[in-house]
Amino acid sequence: AKALKLDNELIDLRGKQENFVAQVKELRETRDALDKAKKDLGDLKAGHAEERKSFEEELGKLMSVMAPAEGEPESVRGLTTRAELFERIQKLGNDVFKAAQHSWENTLAQLQIVNPG
Structure with missing residues (x-):
C-alpha cells in the first residue's frame, strides 16, 4: 500500500513537473515576445523622432516662404x-x-x- 501511495505521488509530481516545464517555456516565450515588442517600440520612437524633426524642418521652410515680403500690401x-x-x-x-x-x-x-x- 505504501508503494502504491508512493507511485501515485510520483505520478502526481511528474505531472506537476510537466506543467511547470510548460509554464516556464510559455513564460520564456512571453518574455521574448515582450523584449521584441520593447525593441520595436524603441525603434518606432526613434523613427518617429526623425520623422517629426523632418516635418518640423519642412514646416519651418514653408512658414519662411509664406512670410510677408517687405512692402507687401495687406x-x-x-x-x-x-x-x-x-x-x-x-x-x-x-x-x-x-x-x-x-x-x-x-x-x-x-x-x-x-x-x-
Missing part, C-alpha cells in the same frame, strides 16, 4: 496659392479698366458740356 497677405494671386490680379485689372472707362466717359461728358454740338 490685401495680398492672406493669399496662399498662385491661383488666388492670379484671381486677385485679374480682379484688380478689371477694377482699373472700369475706373479708366468711367474716367473716359466722364471726360467725354465734360467735353460735350463745354463744346455742345
Whole structure:
C-alpha cells in the first residue's frame, strides 16, 4: 500500500513537473515576445523622432516662404496659392479698366458740356 501511495505521488509530481516545464517555456516565450515588442517600440520612437524633426524642418521652410515680403500690401497677405494671386490680379485689372472707362466717359461728358454740338 505504501508503494502504491508512493507511485501515485510520483505520478502526481511528474505531472506537476510537466506543467511547470510548460509554464516556464510559455513564460520564456512571453518574455521574448515582450523584449521584441520593447525593441520595436524603441525603434518606432526613434523613427518617429526623425520623422517629426523632418516635418518640423519642412514646416519651418514653408512658414519662411509664406512670410510677408517687405512692402507687401495687406490685401495680398492672406493669399496662399498662385491661383488666388492670379484671381486677385485679374480682379484688380478689371477694377482699373472700369475706373479708366468711367474716367473716359466722364471726360467725354465734360467735353460735350463745354463744346455742345
